[in-house]
Every structure is written in structure tokens, then in C-alpha cells.
Amino acid sequence: MFLGSAAAPLELEVISRLPAQAGDKPPLLFVHGAFAGAWCWEEHFLDFFAGLGYPSYALSLRGHAGSAGRDRLHWNRLADYVTDVAEVAVGLGERTILIGHSMGGMVVQKYLERTPAPAAVLMCSVPPSGLMWSSLQLMWRDPMLWMEMGVITHAGPQYGSRSLARRALFSPDAPDAVVDRLMNRAQEESSRVLADLTWADLPAVTLVRRTPLLVLGAEHDALVPPSEVLETARRLGAECEIVPRVAHVMMFEPGWDRVARRVAGWLARQGH
Structure with missing residues (x-):
């Protein structure tokens, strides 16, 4: 599925999985991290949550995977990615719950500056x-x-190695085939966005806190260690959990089901 509008003419790839039977659960919108695309949620999470009755959607931000704009990837700013999420979220309706991973977690935070949501989950x-x-x-x-x-x-990730990817992103339990599958699909990321993530476009915490939040971290995360996850939860006034025996790409590697069940349990406790 592709979405576009006059205000944002780029076509955005949106992968969806819908429940076998229509119900009253809100839609979930998954936002990927740097160097990735909607495909990282297609591996496990979309089917899992659709199986629980949630209409589940994952978008590829502009310049990523099947979305338009690859030729202008390095001109993108973080605000452009927030615009992409807003466009898709509006189309899904005001009940939409956002789930962001890594860079996608910051995109979600910046989105919540503009528009509170019923709930959101930040993963690593x-x-x-x-x-x-x-x-x-x-x-x-x-x-x-x-x-x-x-x-x-x-x-660009083409200059990385399996050893680097494993140390940076995966737990010791991840098979080489899983590491290779991610490496084969990884792509370049906007250097301007990476600067925004570092210092140039940070969220207003008081506005993000309006939305009920779950903050998840990974025991073996080399990039966003548990100490940083705990500090994120403290600043955002959010519930927090560090999931054991997983690493940064917690939705992609072995142990993903334990992560998904924690998200599903929290959503249920929130009445969703």
C-alpha cells in the first residue's frame, strides 16, 4: 500500500497485516530505525499483533525501502520523517498507537510534540x-x-561486516543467517537526520509526557544501553522494562516474541 497527498507528494510504502476478523482494537503504526525500512517489522511483529486483533501497519520513511525519495535521502531532516508519520497516522485515525524503534523512537517522540496519542511504545x-x-x-x-x-x-552499511553487525545490533543467540538477512537489506541513512538525533532537533519532554508511554530496552544493547533506557523512562515519566537476552534489533532477532508479548501485555493493561 502506498500513501500520498498534495501536501506531501512522496509515495510512502506502508505494509499492513489485518486481523482475520474485524474487531474494536486500535490500529498500531510501527516506525523503523536508521538504515532500515518497514520490512524489519514484517519479519515477526506485524503478524503477531494482527493475530491479537490489532490492525497493524509499518511505514517506510521517505527515502527508505519501497518509499519514494531515495535520490534525496541525504537532504532529509528529522522533521521530514515526522511529517511522514503524521500523514500515515491521520489516515489511520485518532485511535492510532505508535511504536518506534531506535531512530523511529525519536521520530515518535517528535510526533508526540505535535499530537498526543492514546499510547506509544519506544523500543531501544x-x-x-x-x-x-x-x-x-x-x-x-x-x-x-x-x-x-x-x-x-x-x-554506509556496505562498509560494515557481520562481526560489526553482531556486536552492535544482535545478542549472542542470533544465528548468522538472521544477521546476514538484516545486513543484506540495510541502506544508507541521512547524515542530516543523524545530526538532528545527536543534538540539533531534540523533543520537548513536557509535551511528549502527555501520552502514556512504555519504554523498552535490551539487556545486550551496545548502542542504547540499559542505563540510557532507564534515564529516558525517568525523563518521560514512563513505564520501563529491560528485556533480557536480546539486543538492539529486538524485534528482529531470537527473543522477539518475548518483546512482543511485553508490548501486548502493556497495551492490554492500558485498555487497548
């Missing part, structure tokens, strides 16, 4: 304070990984 999200502190922590903990991540950030 960029903190509201930006990536500066996380980057400094990584440089201190693992300077080689920090340097390698700098290379792929500026030159």
Missing part, C-alpha cells in the same frame, strides 16, 4: 537528550566498535 529508542551521551559511552566502553560505527554512519 534514541533518548530525548539525543545520541551524544550514548556515543560517548560507546567510545569509552568499546572504542573499536565506536570507530567502526562511525565509518558505516558516514559511508
Whole structure:
């Protein structure tokens, strides 16, 4: 499915999975992280939540995967991605619940500045304070990984290796085939957006806090460590949980079902 409008003429890829029978559960909109696309949710999460009765949608932000705008990817700003989410969310209706991963978590936070939602989930999200502190922590903990991540950030994921991807993104339990599947689909990311994520376009916390939030982190996350996740939850006044035995791409690797069940349980407790 592709969505477009006169105000935002780019066609956006939206992958959907609908429940077998119509019900009254709200739609879920999944927002991917940097270097990725809607495909990262198609692996497991869309079918899982559709099976629970939630109409489930994942968009590819402009310049990503099947969405238009790849030729202008490096001109994108974080605000452009927020506009993409807003366009899709409006089409799904005011009951839409947003779920963002990594960079997508920051996109969701910036969206919530504009428009409160019934609920939102941030998974291994960029903190509201930006990536500066996380980057400094990584440089201190693992300077080689920090340097390698700098290379792929500026030159593209094609300069990465399976070893790098495993250390940065996956838990020890992830098979090589799963690591390779993600690496084969990873793409470049806008350097302007990465600057926005670091310091240039951070969210107004008091506005984000209007929405009930669940903040999830991963025990083995090398990029957004549990300490940063806990601080994100504290600043946003959100519920928080660190999921054991998973890493940064928690919706893609073995253990994804434990993550999904935690999200589903929280949504049920919120009355959704």
C-alpha cells in the first residue's frame, strides 16, 4: 500500500497485516530505525499483533525501502520523517498507537510534540537528550566498535561486516543467517537526520509526557544501553522494562516474541 497527498507528494510504502476478523482494537503504526525500512517489522511483529486483533501497519520513511525519495535521502531532516508519520497516522485515525524503534523512537517522540496519542511504545529508542551521551559511552566502553560505527554512519552499511553487525545490533543467540538477512537489506541513512538525533532537533519532554508511554530496552544493547533506557523512562515519566537476552534489533532477532508479548501485555493493561 502506498500513501500520498498534495501536501506531501512522496509515495510512502506502508505494509499492513489485518486481523482475520474485524474487531474494536486500535490500529498500531510501527516506525523503523536508521538504515532500515518497514520490512524489519514484517519479519515477526506485524503478524503477531494482527493475530491479537490489532490492525497493524509499518511505514517506510521517505527515502527508505519501497518509499519514494531515495535520490534525496541525504537532504532529509528529522522533521521530514515526522511529517511522514503524521500523514500515515491521520489516515489511520485518532485511535492510532505508535511504536518506534531506535531512530523511529525519536521520530515518535517528535510526533508526540505535535499530537498526543492514546499510547506509544519506544523500543531501544534514541533518548530525548539525543545520541551524544550514548556515543560517548560507546567510545569509552568499546572504542573499536565506536570507530567502526562511525565509518558505516558516514559511508554506509556496505562498509560494515557481520562481526560489526553482531556486536552492535544482535545478542549472542542470533544465528548468522538472521544477521546476514538484516545486513543484506540495510541502506544508507541521512547524515542530516543523524545530526538532528545527536543534538540539533531534540523533543520537548513536557509535551511528549502527555501520552502514556512504555519504554523498552535490551539487556545486550551496545548502542542504547540499559542505563540510557532507564534515564529516558525517568525523563518521560514512563513505564520501563529491560528485556533480557536480546539486543538492539529486538524485534528482529531470537527473543522477539518475548518483546512482543511485553508490548501486548502493556497495551492490554492500558485498555487497548
